[in-house]
Amino acid sequence: MWPALVWKEWRECSIFAGLAFLALAQLLGEAMDLPLVRLVSLFSTGRGAEIPLLSGGREALFTWIMVLVAVIIGFQQTLWESWRQTTLFLLHRPAPRSQIYLCKLFAGGSLLLLVGAVPLLVFCLWAATPATHASPFYWSMSEPWCRSLASALACYLGAFYCGLRPARWIGSRLLPAITTGLLVMGLKYVPMPGLWAYFGLIVLAAGLVFLILEEARVREYP
């Protein structure tokens, strides 16, 4: 049952994930002078005109795309099924609620990582290859980008929780997402050692997973 459930989640989220993947491929391909479509670049004139991974504008756009798709996937996995009443059908499968929701979280999180990490890894490998660009490269330059990935995962969990928790939209429903966004911005942009930032993001993600499982446990479905 679990592979089928994961496959169902991946299939449902694939549209937005695919669009985000294409956007990231264009964004990072442009830095490598290998864009999907030749557009007027926002950041540089092509290969060699910027130090890979150090362009603040490119990293900011990468972060925003990842956060946007994370929030969309988080809401889609909860609200979409809630509106279509398929949640009830799903929860009547012969499995504990916590396992069903953990399975959804695994599917969404892994898809998000796939969308962000694969283009980033290709970009880093290109930058680490000698004679591809006339500038230095250190693997530690990719740390802010990895932090963006982790931040997007935390935003995904925040959106997932808001979609799951029953409350008024013009009320308290979005407050946990706002708190998550505030904490993520602090952990992403306030200068601090990387380990502290990742520790903070892990604690935030653990807290949100705990709240999601608690909400799944206490929520009374008809």
Place this chain on the structure above:
Amino acid sequence: MPRTPLSSGLLFAFLTVGYALVHLMVGLWCGSLLEPILTKEAVSEHVQWTKSGDMIVQRSVRPAGSIQYSQVTYNTLDGVELPASEIQSQFTTPVGIGTWWSSTTPPTVDVVPWSKRIQSLHDRGTPPAFWYLIAPATDHSDFYLVGYDVNSRQKIGYLGVQGFSLQEPARDARFATRPYGDELWDRLTTSNISNLRGYPDPFEPRGQDHEDIDCDNVTGVRVWVLMGGSVYEIDPRRRTVRELLKADSALLLTKTILEGNGKRVFHLLLRSDDALTVVDPATLEQRRLALPPTGRHQAMYALEAADGRFVVTTTTYNPSDPNTGVKYEFRWFNTDGSLARSLSRELLGRQSQQLEPETQSVGLAVCLPAPILSLGVTLLAPLFMVFDGVGDYSANLAFVARWIAVWVLATLATGVACGWACRRRELEIYQSRSWMWPIVVGLLGWFGWVGYHCLRPLPAKLPDGRWMPRRPDVVPPLGCELMA
């Protein structure tokens, strides 16, 4: 099914912080709408430097009810008014030579991001090469240069203290920059004129910011580094490093350009505690300008006028009240380094106080109605308030208390009211005698009350006026049991 205490506490934290942020945003937005109505008249007075080395006092007035300085006048130091249209084109920017950070900033041990640890240079050679100043350690304690051929994108080699090498310099062969400030550029300067005032964008070596203009005495891209009591000159195009001169007491290395009369002359500036030394890097000719025995915490600026004279300006702020004025001390030095003239003037400075303290305090009380915040600011803010390097906790505490007294009192009243309301609700509705929620809500004030209300909303009210209990009594079955 009830929540666990941990789950309740965590959700309460998320709801409270989220609401506080929304509340603050709405409050700031409303405040920005009301600000023009509540602002009083403010006057700003500060000095502008001209290319000829004269000082002009710029006086701006912001009328009451406006948020912009509109009435701008220019006067000489003697009070003669000048026409704005003529004088504005002569303004220029002096070089900052303050060293307050050298005494107050401890050695940086935090992680410095890559954006502050790398800088690109275009050597304009044939074939062209990009050179990067790199501080590989996360505390940017030392740096070296690495070059890349633009056409082949291959690495050329490295430049360290001992000159050019094909291997990455060991730590003792790098240029040491610690313990100065957070930026890599505090102890080095380049011949890049277009970036005289500000750090060039490190990410695009082909950017327009790097279109260098040669000076009469310095051509090509050079880098000068102050290290271990010496100034080193790095020439990336020739791939050489040499010790230019000794500068044992120097604290700061920067640069200035003398422009005028068809000349463009590059000078290095070395700031020590008691002097400013002007160095021509081509001839090594030096001029020593004696500085006043001021503290390192004072802001200081130097300007090389078109005729070669120097003006050094020191500013002192009033430690107890930054709105009361700024003391300027001007010193004009002749081209031979002798003091020609000195003058002291006290100006109003920029009056940042746009609203009355009580009005600001009311604004704080509306935007941040939480006792824990107001008390925290009252106790902690004096620790971080430093005016011109002077800071006394009790004096700062009195200063803070005078400003935010209304905020503290209002939040304390709000906290007591919210805590009391929470206590009543806990007793009457949930039949709980625990003080945990009332205390937490009392400390967090209005934010805590909203978070608590979202976490534990009011139950339904029964027709007889009672609140529906969390666990309603089970209705006894009707009829009688038939015993077997």
